[in-house]
Structures are given as C-alpha cells and as structure tokens.
Amino acid sequence: MRIDQIKLCHLRMPLKSPFETSFGRILHRDCILIIINSNGVSGYGECVADRDPGYSYETSGTAMHILKDFFLPLLVGKEIQDGVDLQRRLAFARGHPMAKSGLEMAIWDLTGKLQGKSFKDLLGGVSDQVSVGVSIGIQRTTQDLVESVSGFISQGYGRIKIKIKPDRDIVDTFEVRKAFPDLLLQVDANSAYTLESAKVLKPLDNLNLLMIEQPLDEDDLWDHSKLQPQFRTPLCLDESILSLRHARQAIEMGACRIINIKMGRVGGLSEAIKIHNYCHKWAVPVWCGGMLETGVGRAANLALASLPGFSLPGDISATDRYYEQDIITHRYTLNPNSTIDLPTGPGLGVELDLKALKSFSISEIEIRA
Numbered sequence: 001m002r003i004d005q006i007k008l009c010h011l012r013m014p015l016k017s018p019f020e021t022s023f024g025r026i027l028h029r030d031c032i033l034i035i036i037n038s039n040g041v042s043g044y045g046e047c048v049a050d051r052d053p054g055y056s057y058e059t060s061g062t063a064m065h066i067l068k069d070f071f072l073p074l075l076v077g078k079e080i081q082d083g084v085d086l087q088r089r090l091a092f093a094r095g096h097p098m099a100k101s102g103l104e105m106a107i108w109d110l111t112g113k114l115q116g117k118s119f120k121d122l123l124g125g126v127s128d129q130v131s132v133g134v135s136i137g138i139q140r141t142t143q144d145l146v147e148s149v150s151g152f153i154s155q156g157y158g159r160i161k162i163k164i165k166p167d168r169d170i171v172d173t174f175e176v177r178k179a180f181p182d183l184l185l186q187v188d189a190n191s192a193y194t195l196e197s198a199k200v201l202k203p204l205d206n207l208n209l210l211m212i213e214q215p216l217d218e219d220d221l222w223d224h225s226k227l228q229p230q231f232r233t234p235l236c237l238d239e240s241i242l243s244l245r246h247a248r249q250a251i252e253m254g255a256c257r258i259i260n261i262k263m264g265r266v267g268g269l270s271e272a273i274k275i276h277n278y279c280h281k282w283a284v285p286v287w288c289g290g291m292l293e294t295g296v297g298r299a300a301n302l303a304l305a306s307l308p309g310f311s312l313p314g315d316i317s318a319t320d321r322y323y324e325q326d327i328i329t330h331r332y333t334l335n336p337n338s339t340i341d342l343p344t345g346p347g348l349g350v351e352l353d354l355k356a357l358k359s360f361s362i363s364e365i366e367i368r369a
C-alpha cells in the first residue's frame with residue numbers, strides 16, 4: 001500500500017475517575033491517534049504513551065517528536081507491504097516502542113480493510129469474545145477500595161487487579177480477600193519494591209492470588225529471578241518485558257511464571273504475537289495488559305487477546321469503566337460471563353466519532369506525500 005498521508009492527533013481525555021498507581025495519579029489520559037491514508041482508505045493506530053514518564057520513559061510528547069521528526073518523513077509517499085515491513089524501516093531507531101506500535105497498528109488496520117479481514121482473522125484469533133477483568137487504582141482508604149471492588153463485581157467483572165505500593169499493600173489486599181474469599185484476585189506493584197523491601201509482601205503468598213505483577217524495577221530481571229523462588233504465588237512481568245528476547249530470558253532464568261503482553265510496551269503487534277507464540281509453545285500463561293486505551297487501542301487488544309495462548313483474563317474493561325465519552329461510535333460492554341465481544345468489521349472494526357475526537361485534540365500534525 002502506498003502511504004499518501006499521515007495525521008497525528010494528540011488527545012487528552014478526561015477519565016471518569018482518577019487512576020492511581022505506585023508511579024502516580026492519572027486524571028486525564030493522553031495518547032496519540034494515528035491516521036494513515038492509502039488510496040482513500042484510513043487506518044487507525046493508537047500510541048499509548050502517557051503525558052508523564054511514570055510507567056515508561058516514553059511520553060506523548062516524546063512520541064509526537066519521534067513520529068513527526070523521524071518516522072513520518074520516512075513513510076509518507078512510500079510503498080509499505082505490512083507491519084513487518086514497517087518495523088524493518090523503523091529498526092534504525094533505538095527504543096520508542098509505543099511510537100512504533102501506534103504506527104504498526106494503523107498499518108494492520110489498513111491491511112485488514114484492504115483485504116476485507118477483521119483483526120482477529122488477520123492475527124489468527126480463535127474466539128469471538130475474550131475474558132476480561134478490571135484494574136483498580138489505589139483508593140483513598142482501604143474501605144473505599146473494598147467498596148470499589150464490590151461495585152465492579154456487581155457489574156459482572158470476574159477478575160480484579162488491585163494496585164499496591166509500600167504501606168498500601170498488605171492491609172488492602174487482606175481486606176479485599178477477606179470480603180471476597182473466592183474472587184480471582186491479583187496485585188500490581190508497578191516496580192515499587194526492591195529485592196530487600198519486597199520481603200514485606202511475603203504474607204500475600206497465603207492469599208491465593210493469581211499473581212503478583214512487577215514487584216521490582218523494570219531493568220531488573222536478575223533480582224526477579226531471586227524473588228520468584230521465595231514465593232509460591234507466580235510473579236508476572238509487565239514493565240520488564242520489552243521484547244521476545246526479554247520474555248525468553250525471564251522464563252529461562254525463572255524471573256516470572258506469567259507474562260503480561262502489551263503491544264505498546266513491546267514495540268508493536270508483531271513483537272506481541274512473537275511473545276505470545278513463544279509463551280504458548282512453552283506453556284507459560286499470558287494475558288493482555290491495558291493502558292487505559294481508547295476504543296481504537298481496545299479493539300486491537302481484544303483481537304490480540306483472542307489468540308489461543310491468552311489463558312488469563314485481560315485488563316480490557318468496558319468503555320464505561322474509563323470514559324464518559326470515547327472517540328469511537330461503539331461502546332464496549334461487559335457480558336454477564338465477564339467477557340467482551342470482539343468487533344467484527346474489517347480491520348479494527350471501529351468507526352471514529354469525529355466530534356468527540358475534535359473535542360479531545362490538543363494538537364494535530366498532518367504530513368502528505
């Protein structure tokens with residue numbers, strides 16, 4: 001396909017409620033919507049970099065810079081075969097996985113639309129609905145947290161993840177477990193501990209948690225490999241896994257027993273699929289992580305999570321959990337069995353709500369051939 005034009009919309013969307021993690025509080029969610037035009041057809045991609053460098057060094061600002069000054073000039077006016085071809089052209093650039101991933105998503109959306117195939121069919125997905133859970137941020141008090149968990153359970157969510165940090169770990173998790181003894185429950189520390197300080201988490205090992213996500217630093221596979229043998233509960237890595245190579249090394253050294261796959265974090269859909277395939281082959285459970293995506297990125301996550309190795313519920317909640325107003329016309333809803341249906345149209349299968357898009361856009365850039 002020939003790339004005629006690429007447009008970047010830097011969006012800032014109000015969240016229904018603040019989302020607090022060990023790295024900070026998110027009130028507005030930033031992202032970049034990427035629209036690639038080829039022969040009158042538009043492909044959409046979402047770059048999930050946030051406004052602040054809390055989860056990762058990449059921000060919406062660095063992504064705008066890398067896309068505008070380095071990637072777009074290389075692509076506009078060129079013939080691109082597919083996502084793999086795109087990544088070959090971007091491989092000269094070190095890092096910036098979220099910027100690369102947003103572009104790759106748009107190329108896959110175009111590919112699907114041109115071939116009349118849904119994302120699920122392009123990827124080889126095996127189900128039309130995927131199991132999902134909800135990720136709950138740190139609340140003002142433990143009591144607020146228990147109430148929030150209770151609210152999401154009544155909405156039908158069958159798996160809950162709670163965020164933890166030092167001093168908001170043991171009591172929060174114990175109280176949620178006490179209130180809901182049979183709940184599928186997991187915790188996410190977003191790198192808030194060290195090998196030493198993670199000793200305080202030992203009591204969580206008796207709470208029948210599905211996993212403990214990313215307790216230590218993102219660049220610290222080695223200490224995770226020392227921590228995992230001290231716990232019966234599986235450790236899951238999120239921030240630490242930026243590529244298939246990291247996934248293989250983490251598994252080989254016993255740094256985790258579960259992997260969270262986010263296409264933005266690993267540089268795109270093709271790398272995400274490689275990690276899935278590797279883990280599936282070695283029977284390592286994976287699940288699809290979330291970055292508070294708009295309806296565009298959420299469609300891609302749903303399709304990814306329909307691959308056969310995604311055996312655990314994903315952080316892919318209904319639109320309602322995040323946004324009063326989304327940038328697509330469809331709103332994802334939760335089925336009573338804690339699943340969400342995949343879109344069925346060609347490509348991502350989503351239609352933009354242009355009025356909403358305009359209202360959230362804080363800057364736009366357009367490059368034509």
Ligand code: OSB
Nearest residue numbers: 055135190289290291292293315
């Ligand atoms: O660590 O999984 C995380 C959101 C932003 C950045 C990092 C994380 C998260 C979530 C939310 O946990 C998942 C979602 O519902 O999209």
Ligand code: MG
Nearest residue numbers: 188213214238
């Ligand atoms: Mg995480």
